[in-house]
Amino acid sequence: MSSLRNLQERFAVAMLDPQSAGSELNIRANGWDGGRRLGIYRNHIVNSFTEALRACYPVVDRLVGGGFFNHTARAYLRAYPSRSGDLREYGSAFAQFLEGFAPAKALAYLPDVARLEWARQLVYHASDTKPLELSALAAIAPEHHAQLRFMLNPAAQLLASPYPLLKIWEVNQADFRGDQAVDLGIGRARLLIIRRGLAIEMQALGSGEYVLLNKLAEGKTLAAAYKQAADLEPEFDLAEALKRHVLRQSLIGFYLR
Amino acid sequence: MKASAYSNGNPIPARAGIGLRYPHYEAVLERLPEIGWFEVHSENYFGAGGPPHHYLEQVRNRYPLSLHGVGLSLGSMDGINIRHLEQLKRLIVRFDPGLISEHLCWSSVGGRYLNDLLPLPYTEEALAHLVGRIAWVQDYLGRQILIENLSSYLEYAQSTMPEWEFLVEVSRRSGCGILLDVNNIYVSAKNHGFDAYAYIARVPGELVHEIHLAGYSVNRFLSHGNGSGEILIDTHSAPVAEEVWRLYRWTVDCIGRKPTLIEWDSELPPLDVLLNEAYRAERMLEADHVLAA
Numbered sequence: 001m002s003s004l005r006n007l008q009e010r011f012a013v014a015m016l017d018p019q020s021a022g023s024e025l026n027i028r029a030n031g032w033d034g035g036r037r038l039g040i041y042r043n044h045i046v047n048s049f050t051e052a053l054r055a056c057y058p059v060v061d062r063l064v065g066g067g068f069f070n071h072t073a074r075a076y077l078r079a080y081p082s083r084s085g086d087l088r089e090y091g092s093a094f095a096q097f098l099e100g101f102a103p104a105k106a107l108a109y110l111p112d113v114a115r116l117e118w119a120r121q122l123v124y125h126a127s128d129t130k131p132l133e134l135s136a137l138a139a140i141a142p143e144h145h146a147q148l149r150f151m152l153n154p155a156a157q158l159l160a161s162p163y164p165l166l167k168i169w170e171v172n173q174a175d176f177r178g179d180q181a182v183d184l185g186i187g188r189a190r191l192l193i194i195r196r197g198l199a200i201e202m203q204a205l206g207s208g209e210y211v212l213l214n215k216l217a218e219g220k221t222l223a224a225a226y227k228q229a230a231d232l233e234p235e236f237d238l239a240e241a242l243k244r245h246v247l248r249q250s251l252i253g254f255y256l257r
Numbered sequence: 258m259k260a261s262a263y264s265n266g267n268p269i270p271a272r273a274g275i276g277l278r279y280p281h282y283e284a285v286l287e288r289l290p291e292i293g294w295f296e297v298h299s300e301n302y303f304g305a306g307g308p309p310h311h312y313l314e315q316v317r318n319r320y321p322l323s324l325h326g327v328g329l330s331l332g333s334m335d336g337i338n339i340r341h342l343e344q345l346k347r348l349i350v351r352f353d354p355g356l357i358s359e360h361l362c363w364s365s366v367g368g369r370y371l372n373d374l375l376p377l378p379y380t381e382e383a384l385a386h387l388v389g390r391i392a393w394v395q396d397y398l399g400r401q402i403l404i405e406n407l408s409s410y411l412e413y414a415q416s417t418m419p420e421w422e423f424l425v426e427v428s429r430r431s432g433c434g435i436l437l438d439v440n441n442i443y444v445s446a447k448n449h450g451f452d453a454y455a456y457i458a459r460v461p462g463e464l465v466h467e468i469h470l471a472g473y474s475v476n477r478f479l480s481h482g483n484g485s486g487e488i489l490i491d492t493h494s495a496p497v498a499e500e501v502w503r504l505y506r507w508t509v510d511c512i513g514r515k516p517t518l519i520e521w522d523s524e525l526p527p528l529d530v531l532l533n534e535a536y537r538a539e540r541m542l543e544a545d546h547v548l549a550a
Contacts, residue, residue: 085328
């Protein structure tokens with residue numbers, strides 16, 4: 001094995017194991033031993049991963065408190081090491097990790113809060129798009145309408161949860177003034193998280209509307225998506241919902257095939 | 258291909274610039290300060306769009322831009338991360354940077370990233386590896402890149418040459434330029450007990466295309482018996498230290514006027530603080546110009 005590869009493998013082990021003295025790395029002592037010198041790197045690496053995660057998940061941080069978050073971040077680093085030179089991608093599995101993280105079991109809504117925060121990250125960095133012209137849609141002959149398929153804005157994410165996520169998010173903003181108590185029984189969340197221009201918006205959707213967008217996002221035809229929406233919400237007004245989501249750029253393209 | 262054969266984007270003037278961070282975007286666009294150029298961290302723009310691209314495009318329309326990467330892991334024994342390189346290439350095509358830089362470091366092993374700038378042993382093996390990788394990356398991008406010396410907190414006993422020699426050889430053999438970080442030389446010199454002035458004196462000026470300046474922090478260690486004292490940490494969280502300004506003035510005398518960047522990443526102060534640091538660097542560049550004339 002190359003000595004450079006060997007060095008890098010040993011170095012990585014020493015970064016992840018606080019007990020490691022790194023003696024096999026052959027570091028010049030020069031005042032301090034190698035273990036202390038490696039400790040500077042180890043602290044920096046663990047802190048920068050922790051802060052990168054905190055920057056992505058400020059509401060999770062507030063909900064669990066800084067000390068618990070630090071502990072959680074270290075456990076996440078062990079379970080899901082970074083796979084990218086782009087630190088923005090580091091937190092992608094945090095919700096999944098929290099699902100199985102026993103110390104946070106009491107906060108059953110925590111993984112869904114993390115999903116919401118990750119959805120905000122995704123829409124923030126997603127592609128910019130042009131709006132869909134209603135006139136283009138109007139030019140489609142009515143007999144083809146049922147077979148239309150729509151494209152969801154790439155800067156949009158749909159998220160459903162049994163917990164009132166929007167309320168939890170709002171009361172945990174730094175500038176929120178008022179009662180922070182949230183009644184978890186107030187109902188489930190069906191959210192559209194979308195960036196329009198530079199600003200991220202989070203909208204609560206009706207059950208039919210949520211299913212419609214979700215099925216369209218999966219590539220289903222308008223007829224198939226509508227059927228599922230109407231099954232759930234018999235009064236669902238397809239024309240109104242479709243027009244609104246085209247005008248507000250939730251849907252940015254369509255095609256027939 | 259020889260690096261000199263590569264085209265350069267919009268050139269970066271031999272003036273002072275500042276590292277542009279997100280909290281300063283609006284102030285920069287509102288005030289359009291008198292400053293030679295801006296530099297950003299490439300990876301912060303690896304997303305497909307959104308506010309980062311929106312603001313960077315407006316800044317780029319008004320100022321020369323340099324892209325400074327932290328995640329390519331050039332010194333790693335892993336294969337080059339093509340997805341990362343492709344994302345960088347997309348940025349280059351879109352923003353036409355005057356300079357593109359990376360670090361004399363490694364940060365990943367076995368596909369696992371430590372996302373830190375980790376030191377290499379200065380050996381023939383590491384040199385040959387790095388030279389091959391840099392040449393390959395330059396061909397892929399169709400651009401020369403600059404390689405920056407690190408601040409470091411350890412040295413490997415197996416190193417067979419000093420850092421300055423390794424850095425100069427990397428540049429000579431691969432055709433890459435050098436991004437000389439004067440603060441990093443100062444920090445490493447203090448931490449390892451070498452002479453920062455002697456280091457810089459041995460770097461040929463024609464290989465240096467950019468200089469970085471930043472502030473460091475001091476960590477004090479208390480220990481039982483052997484090994485108490487202090488170690489300097491390159492935190493980019495403070496003004497440039499006076500000793501580093503002195504070293505910089507001397508560097509400009511030695512190697513000539515080079516684009517010089519003020520970097521500040523954590524505990525980011527108001528824009529004016531960065532601008533004033535840049536103006537101080539610019540006065541030193543101008544003083545050198547007057548001397549030369």
